[in-house]
Amino acid sequence: MKPRHKRMALIAGGLVILGIAVTLVLNAFQSNLVFFFSPTQVAAGEAPTGKSFRIGGMVKEGSLQRQADGVTMRFVVTDTDREMTVAYRGILPDLFREGKGVVAQGKLDADGVFAAAEVLAKHDENYMPPEAAKAVGDAHQRAAANKAAAEAAGKTLSQ
Structure with missing residues (x-):
């Protein structure tokens, strides 16, 4: 085999190995990628079915x-x-409380109940996960807009 052919074989072999490595890395990344959704987004059908994702917000008092x-x-x-x-089988974190922020990772079952495999609680009095804080803020904005629209509709009807 000529030196030129050896060089070409080494380059081709290196490219094949590089391609396999990139494929394995991307596959591992894709299987570990988990997105966050709020309860409103899940109700709107934006959450994936049959795949793991995170849901977050506040734990409802008395629930x-x-x-x-x-x-x-x-x-x-x-x-x-x-x-x-949310249904969870296991020991909840020490900081888990009603009325506090929480993020749970799992899948949505056929009954519409979120089957959590992991529950994460906030770590101090002033912290809420950024995704959960954004979801709560967005919900407050929607509620304020709906209230303003209802009040405006009430004023036009009474005039």
Whole structure:
């Protein structure tokens, strides 16, 4: 084999190995990619079906229910506009509280209940995950706009 052919074979082999490495890295990245959705976005059908994603917001006061086995919990996550029931089997974080921010990772089941595999709680009194804070802020803005529109419609009807 001539030196020129050897060089070409080495370059071709290097390109094949590089292509395989890039494919493996992109596949690993894609399988670990998890998006965040608010309860309003999930209700609107924006969340993927059959794939893992994160949902976040505030834990609704009085919604935490412990099942008889003591390990399965159900609670409601809200962005003040919509609510979503979350089922979680495991030990909740120490900082998990009703009325506080939470992010849960899992999948939506056939009944519309979010089956969480992991629950993350805020880490201090003033912190809320940025995605959850944005979702709550957006819900407040929508509620204010709806209220203003309803008041404007009420004024036009009364005139």
